[in-house]
Amino acid sequence: xxxxxxxxxxxxxxxxxxxxxxxxxxxxxxxxxxxxxxxxxxxxxxxxxxxxxxxxxxxxxxxxxxxxxxxxxxxxxxxxxxxxxxxxxxxxxxxxxxxxxxxxxxxxxxxxxxxxxxxxxxxxxxxxxxxxxxxxxxxxxxxxxxxxxxxxxxxxxxxxxxxxxxxxxxxxxxxxxxxxxxxxxxxxxxxxxxxxxxxxxxxxxxxxxxxxxxxxxxxxxxxxxxxxxxxxxxxxxxxxxxxxxxxxxxxxxxxxxxxxxxxxxxxxxxxxxxxxxxxxxxxxxxxxxxxxxxxxxxxxxxxxxxxxxxxxxxxxxxxxxxxxxxxxxxxxxxxxxxxxxxxxxxxxxxxxxxxxxxxxxxxxxxxxxxxxxxxxxxxxxxxxxxxxxxxxxxxxxxxxxxxxxxxxxxxxxxxxxxxxxxxxxxxxxxxxxxxxxxxxxxxxxxxxxxxxxxxxxxxxxxxxxxxxxxxxx
Amino acid sequence: xxxxxxxxxxxxxxxxxxxxxxxxxxxxxxxxxxxxxxxxxxxxxxxxxxxxxxxxxxxxxxxxxxxxxxxxxxxxxxxxxxxxxxxxxxxxxxxxxxxxxxxxxxxxxxxxxxxxxxxxxxxxxxxxxxxxxxxxxxxxxxxxxxxxxxxxxxxxxxxxxxxxxxxxxxxxxxxxxxxxxxxxxxxxxxxxxxxxxxxxxxxxxxxxxxxxxxxxxxxxxxxxxxxxxxxxxxxxxxxxxxxxxxxxxxxxxxxxxxxxxxxxxxxxxxxxxxxxxxxxxxxxxxxxxxxxxxxxxxxxxxxxxxxxxxxxxxxxxxxxxxxxxxxxxxxxxxxxxxxxxxxxxxxxxxxxxxxxxxxxxxxxxxxxxxxxxxxxxxxxxxxxxxxxxxxxxxxxxxxxxxxxxxxxxxxxxxxxxxxxxxxxxxxxxxxxxxxxxxxxxxxxxxxxxxxxxxxxxxxxxxxxxxxxxxxxx
Numbered sequence: 001x002x003x004x005x006x007x008x009x010x011x012x013x014x015x016x017x018x019x020x021x022x023x024x025x026x027x028x029x030x031x032x033x034x035x036x037x038x039x040x041x042x043x044x045x046x047x048x049x050x051x052x053x054x055x056x057x058x059x060x061x062x063x064x065x066x067x068x069x070x071x072x073x074x075x076x077x078x079x080x081x082x083x084x085x086x087x088x089x090x091x092x093x094x095x096x097x098x099x100x101x102x103x104x105x106x107x108x109x110x111x112x113x114x115x116x117x118x119x120x121x122x123x124x125x126x127x128x129x130x131x132x133x134x135x136x137x138x139x140x141x142x143x144x145x146x147x148x149x150x151x152x153x154x155x156x157x158x159x160x161x162x163x164x165x166x167x168x169x170x171x172x173x174x175x176x177x178x179x180x181x182x183x184x185x186x187x188x189x190x191x192x193x194x195x196x197x198x199x200x201x202x203x204x205x206x207x208x209x210x211x212x213x214x215x216x217x218x219x220x221x222x223x224x225x226x227x228x229x230x231x232x233x234x235x236x237x238x239x240x241x242x243x244x245x246x247x248x249x250x251x252x253x254x255x256x257x258x259x260x261x262x263x264x265x266x267x268x269x270x271x272x273x274x275x276x277x278x279x280x281x282x283x284x285x286x287x288x289x290x291x292x293x294x295x296x297x298x299x300x301x302x303x304x305x306x307x308x309x310x311x312x313x314x315x316x317x318x319x320x321x322x323x324x325x326x327x328x329x330x331x332x333x334x335x336x337x338x339x340x341x342x343x344x345x346x347x348x349x350x351x352x353x354x355x356x357x358x359x360x361x362x363x364x365x366x367x368x369x370x371x372x373x374x375x376x377x378x379x380x381x382x383x384x385x386x387x388x389x390x391x392x393x394x395x396x397x398x399x400x401x402x403x404x405x406x407x408x409x410x411x412x413x414x415x416x417x418x419x420x421x422x423x424x425x426x427x428x429x430x431x432x433x434x435x436x437x438x439x440x441x442x443x444x445x446x447x448x449x450x451x452x453x454x455x456x457x458x459x460x461x462x463x464x465x466x467x468x469x470x471x472x473x
Numbered sequence: 474x475x476x477x478x479x480x481x482x483x484x485x486x487x488x489x490x491x492x493x494x495x496x497x498x499x500x501x502x503x504x505x506x507x508x509x510x511x512x513x514x515x516x517x518x519x520x521x522x523x524x525x526x527x528x529x530x531x532x533x534x535x536x537x538x539x540x541x542x543x544x545x546x547x548x549x550x551x552x553x554x555x556x557x558x559x560x561x562x563x564x565x566x567x568x569x570x571x572x573x574x575x576x577x578x579x580x581x582x583x584x585x586x587x588x589x590x591x592x593x594x595x596x597x598x599x600x601x602x603x604x605x606x607x608x609x610x611x612x613x614x615x616x617x618x619x620x621x622x623x624x625x626x627x628x629x630x631x632x633x634x635x636x637x638x639x640x641x642x643x644x645x646x647x648x649x650x651x652x653x654x655x656x657x658x659x660x661x662x663x664x665x666x667x668x669x670x671x672x673x674x675x676x677x678x679x680x681x682x683x684x685x686x687x688x689x690x691x692x693x694x695x696x697x698x699x700x701x702x703x704x705x706x707x708x709x710x711x712x713x714x715x716x717x718x719x720x721x722x723x724x725x726x727x728x729x730x731x732x733x734x735x736x737x738x739x740x741x742x743x744x745x746x747x748x749x750x751x752x753x754x755x756x757x758x759x760x761x762x763x764x765x766x767x768x769x770x771x772x773x774x775x776x777x778x779x780x781x782x783x784x785x786x787x788x789x790x791x792x793x794x795x796x797x798x799x800x801x802x803x804x805x806x807x808x809x810x811x812x813x814x815x816x817x818x819x820x821x822x823x824x825x826x827x828x829x830x831x832x833x834x835x836x837x838x839x840x841x842x843x844x845x846x847x848x849x850x851x852x853x854x855x856x857x858x859x860x861x862x863x864x865x866x867x868x869x870x871x872x873x874x875x876x877x878x879x880x881x882x883x884x885x886x887x888x889x890x891x892x893x894x895x896x897x898x899x900x901x902x903x904x905x906x907x908x909x910x911x912x913x914x915x916x917x918x919x920x921x922x923x924x925x926x927x928x929x930x931x932x933x934x935x936x937x938x939x940x941x942x943x944x945x946x
Contacts, residue, residue: 108830166635181921187828189861190826191901207667246692292719293774424659425660427665429660432664444665446654446655456929
């Protein structure tokens with residue numbers, strides 16, 4: 001049944017034991033498709049090493065037998081990066097058994113964790129140490145640190161704290177030939193050569209397998225203010241974030257933009273969501289300020305900012321959350337968009353970024369072009385304004401045939417990606433490339449950059465065994 | 474006279490014109506030694522291209538003739554990274570004519586500058602735009618952005634804003650074969666492949682020549698509080714920074730540690746410096762809080778923190794600067810140390826980092842070992858506590874012979890670097906490797922890491938023409 005030699009399987013088992021090997025088709029199934037069931041593959045077997053030494057031995061073995069490896073964490077990716085191909089010859093290497101928090105060093109403001117630690121477990125460990133680990137995203141209850149590193153995960157806190165890349169000080173990596181690079185340094189300054197960790201972060205397992213990391217901790221937040229603000233235009237959102245950031249500096253930890261269409265879908269489909277305003281507005285932002293001080297006057301500060309913005313016409317209405325339930329209700333509106341959109345029939349999801357200064361121009365011209373070429377499509381635009389990151393999703397026109405819309409998918413995506421390129425943006429802001437966007441990346445990225453990427457891939461993985469078919473063409 | 478073919482020189486001149494070529498030995502001299510005159514080399518010629526196209530043409534020509542290139546910025550490095558070797562066959566490529574600020578985009582919070590822009594010019598441009606460019610270091614009046622990028626410069630603001638690497642969004646780089654990589658993206662999220670910019674930052678010109686960069690801007694600071702604090706031990710400094718950071722969060726923008734020996738040298742040699750306290754203390758820190766709010770209660774906040782630290786015995790005395798002159802006087806004490814030390818005879822300077830949690834143990838054990846093996850040496854330890862970065866400098870014993878001390882240099886450095894390695898630290902926290910520390914890096918760095926660095930060097934620069942003899946062995 002398996003497409004690898006029996007000797008290979010028995011050698012794998014001698015490394016990881018019966019507990020670390022999955023060959024039963026039923027048990028394997030969960031490793032062969034992603035959480036959305038958008039991608040499905042086959043595998044010779046699934047291996048689940050318990051420690052770095054076992055990972056290294058497995059990788060060395062695969063190198064000897066020339067068997068391709070697909071590293072996998074929580075399997076929550078959006079682009080099929082951790083799903084094997086259809087050949088049944090690849091081995092899925094799941095890191096989920098490597099789930100140890102190795103060290104919390106509060107004086108160094110660092111935490112050392114293994115790749116299989118779930119993001120929420122990491123957040124909780126930081127909190128127990130009186131600290132904050134700021135990375136926050138929808139899948140935090142099941143995604144793993146290894147996946148966060150492999151895809152350079154983003155989310156809502158990037159505005160203040162940066163991407164996963166920015167939160168990382170050191171890495172432990174098993175190289176494609178099975179050697180272990182111990183780069184687990186907890187140093188904030190180290191200028192002694194090329195910064196290898198940045199090469200592995202965001203490389204989607206194509207250059208090696210990240211087994212552990214030293215991550216930064218931040219002071220715990222002791223006060224938070226949250227506001228829901230109505231705006232006349234996307235342009236006003238860009239003006240507003242400039243004003244609020246100038247006023248509040250690092251207290252600004254969230255600034256999420258939503259079009260009216262996005263909010264309408266949520267109000268229609270998400271239970272318990274209510275429009276805070278009596279009338280509809282073209283755009284909304286959810287603003288969050290935080291402070292390490294328990295009695296910081298964040299409400300006053302935000303009211304001052306919103307007051308100035310009202311005078312300038314950038315804001316038309318606003319409400320501050322009065323208690324924790326209201327905070328949760330506002331965030332539920334923001335976080336319910338993606339799910340709500342699924343109730344409106346087939347949709348196309350995009351994760352693009354452009355310079356913040358070009359957001360409104362991007363939205364205006366792309367909206368117009370789409371509505372001209374694909375009349376009636378419903379544009380669900382929302383995202384992280386400070387990062388220039390829009391989830392620019394398209395739902396089918398009301399009353400149209402699903403199949404007719406699906407036939408237009410490639411053409412719609414092309415309009416959006418062409419616009420992104422025209423505005424010097426990225427076709428994958430935070431979701432990565434995986435298998436979903438590899439072809440598009442090949443088309444939209446600078447050929448020279450692709451060439452350099454391929455050269456790096458060949459240097460690190462000359463046999464092409466690390467997650468082949470992902471990220472690099 | 475020159476060690477390159479006449480045809481090569483005339484071709485260079487046809488690219489950059491007479492204004493871009495320096496062959497006169499007297500005019501060349503300034504490019505052949507660093508600001509401290511610690512390193513000196515020879516060169517076939519100095520070329521000063523005026524734009525990226527000219528840099529590319531020069532690099533392509535050098536590639537064809539197999540002539541080695543040494544990129545150079547403000548020539549303020551500490552490790553001889555921009556000084557050619559003694560052969561006279563290398564070409565110094567000075568970026569100082571490429572000094573244009575290409576764009577300020579306040580809505581995107583970015584500034585796009587050429588490599589030859591002086592750091593202070595960049596800071597001023599940010600300020601004129603109502604923003605902050607936070608990188609700050611002693612040489613800011615003459616160092617250039619290109620050098621800051623090539624060495625991943627640090628300084629006093631790293632605690633809050635990170636190294637030059639963390640301040641960079643995009644790069645333009647001329648590759649060793651003369652092709653131009655246009656990675657000048659102003660995006661905060663872009664997950665479409667290996668992050669090439671991080672490979673070039675800190676590579677000291679060995680992989681390509683950085684010609685321009687998109688850098689992050691921050692909100693302008695509108696209030697600042699500065700304190701001078703006496704401590705019983707280095708350990709207390711680590712406790713104190715934890716307390717202050719927990720209390721103040723990102724308001725903490727400076728936390729500089731100084732041993733009594735450091736302060737004594739300054740009081741003795743720097744004009745106008747006075748001890749704020751009536752008696753001597755073993756250690757001092759300079760604390761700076763900043764805020765975007767003009768009326769932030771920073772004094773109250775810092776007094777609260779210092780009060781708590783006094784109760785716990787981590788602080789023995791403290792004074793807050795009452796006005797701008799006092800702020801300047803306190804910083805002058807900190808910034809005068811290096812210069813003051815030069816008045817005490819020959820010294821050995823080190824720029825090391827260890828995890829913050831190990832600083833006091835590092836200082837205690839290394840002090841003891843040095844004083845045991847080299848009785849009477851004066852240890853001038855100071856630096857950036859939050860970064861784990863110590864300038865751990867050694868002055869000769871009082872009354873000893875200069876030559877006797879100089880003969881011990883290698884042995885003293887070995888004690889310090891051995892200790893750094895034992896504490897999982899770095900032998901070059903912020904100054905880079907250049908030619909000064911290449912041998913030491915070869916000794917102290919993980920052999921696997923050195924091997925990966927060499928593989929990267931070969932991939933990017935197969936002919937070995939980019940700043941040979943620097944950084945990688």
